[in-house]
Amino acid sequence: MTTATVALATCGVYLVATLVMGLLPGLRVSRSVAGYVAADRSMDTLVLYFVLGASIFSSFAFLGAPGWAYSRGLAALYVIAYGILGMVPFYFVGPRVRRLGERYGFVTQAELLAHRFDSRPLSVLMALLSLGAFVPYLVLQMQGAGLILSTLTDGRISLAAGAAAAYGVVLVYVLWSGVLGVGWTNTFQGVFMMAIAWFLGLYLPYQLHGGVGPMFDAIRGERPELLMAPGLAADGSSWTWAAFGSSVLVSAIGFTMWPHLFMKAYAARSDRSLRLTVVLYPTFQIFLVPILFIGFAGVVSFPGVEPADSILPHLLVRLEVPALLVGLVCAGALAASMSSGDSILHAAASIVVRDGIRPLSGGGLDDRRERGAIRVAVLVVSLVAYYFAVVSRVDLVALLLAAYGGVAQIMPPVLAALYWPRVPRQAPLAGLAAGIAVNCLFLLRPELKPIAGLHEGVFGLAANVVVLGLVALLSRVDERTAARGGEYLRT
Amino acid sequence: MRASERAVVLVTLLATLALCTPLVAPAWVGTGPFGLPRALVWVIGWLLAVFVALVVDYRRETGGIGRDRGARGDG
Structure with a gap:
């Protein structure tokens, strides 16, 4: 069997396992809006930990962060820095939000603000802002998934077909199980991604340089500018502290306020489980360190790789690693894309109905119809995102970077x-x-x-x-x- | 506010200053343990500092990690 066949089969097994993991929780959650959007407020620490962690570690973290380390050096530390600061506010705000949600039946972020300030326009503005931030994010995840399967098969599976296969699976379990399906699959995907990241982050430096320390010695000798804080800007010039610091701050605030993460406070079983999730969160954050090592590993051995985001697949191909490992890494990258995409898709649809349609309809939807409307919105949002992923040529990365400023x-x-x-x-x-x-x-x-x-x-x-x-x-x-x-x- | 809660806030503010500004510039320069860039060690150090502050406060409030199976709506 060829490398591509083995790797594709591995990805297929991963997709089937994810589908099963996503469908099972649908058997035990109630058929209500609270069940579909907030898991009947029943998530414990384990699931919350992986939902929050895996939702954030998207295909950007798996492919983009090594690319940053490779091309911009220590500037990539900004990703760890904002994660450290971004979760702490949730330790104080989260439990209060959870109690308010339980008391008043909130399932979205805007519902809390609209109720507190008795303002329908605020609800609609928040819905528009959230959608404006979510769609580019979702499109990038779809493109990432399509690109992985397309690259793996040397173009025999097109980007459009690859994105359709991965997000077809996401669509099925999100429609059937709602947020609990997202939670269980994120747990599976989180464990999988962490294992792959730690393995590669240690394996590649040892394979290419004989260890992590020697790898940095080699970079110090050949490309010392990469190890001068705060690293390089996108054009290769030195990044300024003002740009580095303000990017960390804005991203940290945006991180706390992303609606799909904020909404998970409503899904928590108790204040204690929510707080413990935040306490343990830095252990998930540390998994970015080996991810950065992947990018640093290629600096001296393989200079000039373009685009920098392709450094991980480039290393795998050039080092001729075993086919099964290629498959596992591709499945890990799919997991990174899908674990963020499912959470965003689910949150976007919930927000469209709860914060956009419901206030404008004068609250005329009963629970069953509202749940149905959210599922229709899941379908519509995924089709819109799919259109942009395969047809449109809008600069989505720029849109996404702008979204952080908006969400903050x-x-x-x-x-x-x-x-x-x-x-x-x-x-x-x-x-x-x-x-x-x-x-x-x-x-x-x-x-x-x-x-x-x-x-x-x-x-x-x-x-x-x-x-x-x-x-x-x-x-x-x-x-x-x-x-x-x-x-x-x-x- | 408990003293340990105030400590979480203080450590986070210090981490913000330490991670967003060059106020402690030497910490970002040179080589640290195991041949790692000192900047990376610096960032991981603050990650651990925030982690420890959160653990201490959580233990003060609840009696310890592993006691997560409380009743719904506790707190």
Whole structure:
């Protein structure tokens, strides 16, 4: 058998195993919206740990992070740095969000804000912002999955067919089992990815350099600029501390506020399981270290690989590793893509219905119809993303990077909702709109930034906080909103 | 707020300063243990510091890791 056949068979076994893992939980979850979107608020620490971990480690982490280490050196540390800082706020905010969700029946992020500030426009704006951030993210995951299967078969399976095969599996278990299917498959995929990452991260440096230490010695000799903090920019010049630091900050805030992660607070069984998940999260984060070693391993031995994101498949091909290992690595990359894609797809569909259609329909959907509508939305969102993945030529990476700045703007309204009772209802909407507008302005016209190099999300956050604060201080809060703010603070 | 909770906040703020700025520039330069770049050791060190702070606070609040099978809605 050829390498491609063995590797393709390995990927096939992985896809079947994932499908089974995804379908089984559908037998035990209730046929309600709370069951489909929040797993009947029953997730324990083990599943939550892998859901949060695997959702974040997408095909970017598996293919992009080694690419960053390979081409930009220590700049890749930014991925670990923002993960360290991004999870801590959830330790404080998460349990309160979970209790509010249980008390009021929330399953999405916008529901909490719309209820706290009694604002339908806020709900719709959040839905639009979430969708705008989710679709490019999902499209990139689909393209990643298609690319893996297409590369593996030397183009005999097209990118479109590869993406359809991987996301056909995702679609089936998300439609059948909802978030619990996402949880169980993410547990399976998380264990699988970690094993592959640690193996490759140690195997490749030993194979090429005789160890991790000698590998860095070789880089110090040939490419010392890669090991000068904070690394290199995309064009090969030195990255500035302002750009590095602000990217870490904005990404950390965006990380905490991504709606598909935030929503998992509602799925937690207890405050304790949620907090323990955050406590243990750094052990998942450490798995990025061997991932970076993969990229560093290729710097001296295989210079000039383009694009840098292909360094992992390039190393596998050039080193002529066993076919089974190639298959396992490709299955690991598929796992990275699918474990993020399923969570995003599920969250996007839930948000479309709960935060977009439901408020506009005047709440006229019963539980059964609403669950049906969410499943239809799963289908529609996946078809839209698939279209962009195989047909459109929009610059999605740029869109995704912009999305982080947009998602970070959700932080000030969330903190105001939970910790500042006397915020009038119009303040978060004004702050959020200002933050998004400023973020978009500096994204499109970077030459207008007052401080060059800073991430546009920082300016958006500054505008957001100032506008929210000014409106809150200059407006009068009505008694109902203040009373609800007091309830939120005491919950 | 418990003292250990305040410690989590403090360690996170220090980690933010340490990871987002060159305030402690020598920590980012040179070679650390096992031939690793000191910058990588620095980042892993802060990861461990945050981890330890969270573990200590969690133990103070709940009595220890492994006691996760409490009733629904505890806390």
